[in-house]
Amino acid sequence: MTGTSPVLLVTGGSRGIGAAVSLGAARQGWAVAVNYVSSKDAAETVVAAIRDAGGEAIAVAGDVGSAGDIESIFAAVDRHFGRLDGLVNNAGVVDVPERIDEMTPQRLDRMFRINVTGSILCAGQAVRRMSTRHGGQGGAIVNVSSMAAILGSAGQYVDYAASKGAIDTFTLGLAREVATEGIRVNAVRPGIIDTDIHASGGLPDRARDLTPLIPMQRPGTADEVADAILYLLGPSATYVTGSILNVSGGR
Numbered sequence: 001m002t003g004t005s006p007v008l009l010v011t012g013g014s015r016g017i018g019a020a021v022s023l024g025a026a027r028q029g030w031a032v033a034v035n036y037v038s039s040k041d042a043a044e045t046v047v048a049a050i051r052d053a054g055g056e057a058i059a060v061a062g063d064v065g066s067a068g069d070i071e072s073i074f075a076a077v078d079r080h081f082g083r084l085d086g087l088v089n090n091a092g093v094v095d096v097p098e099r100i101d102e103m104t105p106q107r108l109d110r111m112f113r114i115n116v117t118g119s120i121l122c123a124g125q126a127v128r129r130m131s132t133r134h135g136g137q138g139g140a141i142v143n144v145s146s147m148a149a150i151l152g153s154a155g156q157y158v159d160y161a162a163s164k165g166a167i168d169t170f171t172l173g174l175a176r177e178v179a180t181e182g183i184r185v186n187a188v189r190p191g192i193i194d195t196d197i198h199a200s201g202g203l204p205d206r207a208r209d210l211t212p213l214i215p216m217q218r219p220g221t222a223d224e225v226a227d228a229i230l231y232l233l234g235p236s237a238t239y240v241t242g243s244i245l246n247v248s249g250g251r
């Protein structure tokens with residue numbers, strides 16, 4: 001099925017920031033491929049909400065920590081929509097708080113495979129489809145970094161912070177690499193955002209506990225991060241590339 005709407009792939013679109021991006025993008029007229037790794041029901045709920053509002057969406061299973069799964073995710077988008085105009089590299093994981101002297105190779109492998117290699121491989125697939133060099137129509141990529149890239153996350157998860165530092169550097173390099181091929185590449189650095197990710201790292205109250213450190217004295221919402229991502233994806237940002245926008249309440 002090839003429609004007229006621009007098509008956006010959101011990795012990790014089933015929950016949190018990715019779900020907010022998927023819903024917001026659909027409201028702006030994007031057809032959305034909502035990727036998830038294990039929460040099929042949550043992804044289907046996002047898809048149903050988009051369709052109920054008259055939009056187009058599909059749920060696409062796949063682990064961005066697996067090169068083979070990434071191929072299948074993009075193949076599913078090709079089969080269903082026949083085009084790709086945007087990618088939000090949102091899927092990402094933290095881990096439980098550990099000092100460097102406790103971290104195992106397995107932990108680091110998972111963290112970097114999902115957060116870094118996954119984002120880079122997804123961007124490569126998107127560039128093959130969107131770049132004018134490959135006969136594409138251009139497009140936009142937004143990577144989801146973190147304020148951790150700047151703050152370092154000492155005593156909590158320096159590996160996660162380093163993975164997001166890699167995303168910052170990748171954003172700059174890729175933006176310059178494809179700047180003449182119709183593709184803009186930007187990133188956001190969310191601060192402390194109220195989603196399930198903190199519980200997945202064993203700290204369900206992290207957003208509340210860190211509130212005193214946030215100049216605005218509150219965590220951000222997934223919708224507030226989604227708004228910044230949608231700006232970078234959209235027609236108001238046509239001269240913006242290689243930029244990294246902090247969405248952190250001043251932190």
Ligand code: NAP
Nearest residue numbers: 012014015016017037038039063064091092146193195197
């Ligand atoms: P979340 O609520 O934990 O949601 C994570 C999403 O990513 C889910 O949709 C999950 O799918 C998906 N996902 C996880 N591992 C995946 C994999 N291997 N392959 C495909 N999808 C995968 O997280 P969030 O807080 O919205 O975070 C989204 C992004 O923002 C991440 O990159 C995170 O590092 C970044 N970020 C978050 C914060 C924050 O405070 N929340 C701050 C800075 C940066 P399932 O539903 O199937 O599990």
